[in-house]
Amino acid sequence: MKRILIVDDAATVRLFHRAILESAGYAVDEAVNGIEALEKALQSTFDLYLVDVNMPKLDGYGFLRELRGSELPQAPAIMISTEAGARDEQLAYAAGANAYLVKPTRPERLLLLVRMLIGEVPA
Amino acid sequence: MAFIKKSPGSETLAHEERRFARDCAGLALELESADASERRWAARDLADCPDASALLLSRLQREDDASVRELILSTLTRLGDEVAVLGLVNCLRSENAALRNEAIECMKQLPDEVAPIMQCLLADADADVRIFAVNVLESLCHPEVESWLIQVIESDAQVNVCATAVDLLGEVGSAAARDALLRLKARFADEPYMQFATDLALKRLAAN
Amino acid sequence: MADTPISEEEFQKFREFFYRKTGIQFESSKRYFVDKRLVERIEATGNDTFRSYFTMLRFQASGEELQQLTNLMTVNETYFFREEYQFKCLVDSILPEIVARKSSRSPIRIWVIPSSSGEEPYSIALYLLEHWAGINDWDIEIISSDIDTRILAQARQGLYSQRAIQQLPVRMLQKYFSRVGDGYQLCDDIRSAVEFTRVNLSERADTRAYRNFDIVFCRNLLIYFDDISRKTAAETFYDALNPGGFILLGHSESMSRISSLYKVRKFPEAIVYQRSLETR
Secondary structure (H helix, E strand, O other): OOEEEEEOOOHHHHHHHHHHHHHOOOEEEEEOOHHHHHHHHHHOOOOEEEEEOOOOOOOHHHHHHHHHOOOOOOOOEEEEEOOOOHHHHHHHHHHOOOEEEEOOOOHHHHHHHHHHHHOOOOO | OOEEOOOHHHHHHHHOOOOOOOOHHHHHHHOOOOOHHHHHHHHHHHHHOOOHHHHHHHHHHHOOOHHHHHHHHHHHHHHOOHHHHHHHHHHOOOOOHHHHHHHHHHHHOOHHHHHHHHHHHHOOOOHHHHHHHHHHHOOOOOOOHHHHHHHHHHHOOOHHHHHHHHHHHHHHOOHHHHHHHHHHHHHOOOOHHHHHHHHHHHHHHHOO | OOOOOOOHHHHHHHHHHHHHHHOOOOOHHHHHHHHHHHHHHHHHOOOOOHHHHHHHHHHOOOOHHHHHHHHHHOOOOOOOOOOHHHHHHHHHHHHHHHHHHOOOOOOEEEEEOOOOOOHHHHHHHHHHHHHOHHHHOOOEEEEEEEOOHHHHHHHHHOEEOHHHHOOOOHHHHHHHEEEEOOEEEEOHHHHOOEEEEEOOOOOHHHHOOOOOEEEEEEOOOHHHOOHHHHHHHHHHHHHHEEEEEEEEEOOOOOHHHOOOOOEEEEOOOOEEEEOOOOOO
16 A cells, blocks of 8 residues: 655645545555654655745755755655745745645645555556 | 763863854954855854844845854844844845745744734735745734734635645634634635645634 | 543644644644543543633643643653663764764763652663773763752762662663662772763753763653743753754653754664754
């Protein structure tokens, strides 16, 4: 089973994303900020990261920069933001994101991106 | 045996180089030192100086060492005066995501100081500032918190501001929020996230 | 107990809040354990309902109740060789890195706080003697601090009950302790390996002298502090450590709830936090 780490400080958002991803057959773990996400990434392997931008202690950009600059096994990352601005999307890609989603999440859009990035492209 | 006993300060204090006087003028200079460790100590010790907040805020804008920024923000939180709070509010508008989130964390530690300007922040023209304001509300012990959150979900047009408020209402809301949550659910009927979040919050209100 | 039942939704609310504040996550299977302790605190604080208690827990300015509850939810006993895997990490992973980096033969400095009644710092001394070959080549300074002067006196004395020493191998017990009445007296060699000092972590005047440490052990202390004190402590350790120095927290503690100053390092035995090498 493919494993996804949800990194978001809002509990409701984590629950929502967990419900979507679990019902699509993924295993899910959670972290409330970038540092906890790094701790989890050090302790187990994930196939994808779903990362919020604004979080305490270490934000989403900071987490992705650390992850990409580390010797940890790499996996694709989707950055999720409340901002639709081009600037933020650029920052996300510069930090190492592979896709950018604007909140509130549409389940079908999220699953489409997840499947594509994990490599489960429909035939 | 290879264990040595020595009092902790005996060597270290003697070694300590004090290039700057520990008075306020000296600390202000040390805050601009090229050495990050000296800047951190200045940021700590400035807590005892008048007008420290303005100095610290000015350094914060230019400081690129994260460890020094953390110390500056801690001292600003400890000071918590009007200058510090307004400076933190300005950080919410920063282009720098790390600084914005650091400012939110500090403001959460200053509920009494932030409460008087909360309504103003919740009415800010910038939706992101309104989201940050709701984030700060999480730690605010104020009789108005629930009614502010209700006001947000009743009137804010931006879906993500409302979503942030709903997340918190699920934790602090009472039966008084029920009708507003139902109206919000209807207002964003085509947003799956809002359906999920309002249902969850309503369920948690019902538990009370 | 019967009149303050905690509903499923209340349990979920509490679980999310507690996870956010402490990083401790309860599985649903822990429900009974959590409920029992919550009800105990609800009653002890004179609250009638979970709701009123939860409001108090969230908003109490001193954070005292959250500390009380955390105390109940985590087992905080101190005894010799508690969380031994961290000492293994010290010997197998951390010390080799530190030694490889040392440019001089200056002593390796370890700060252990809180000292409590001495089990922690003495365990480190004992573990190093028994398991670290480098002990013959390197000088070690172990400084252990506590805010409580009575407990410091007790630590210096080095007299322990059966419960404190039960994790120690019999061989080590025989080698380093002698029976005194129904207690165990630690030998002078080990007692003199540790320097005890009084420190209030929240006092700049107290902590300023603490510098140039290679390793800080601060296990099961910060979790009981309020947010600001805990952050202040992490900042204090940062300047107490040499660049590249390490900090070890208790097993249920995570720097992710405290400060972003440190790098997370994973060694085979444990997760530890490190002050980055390049910064000053």
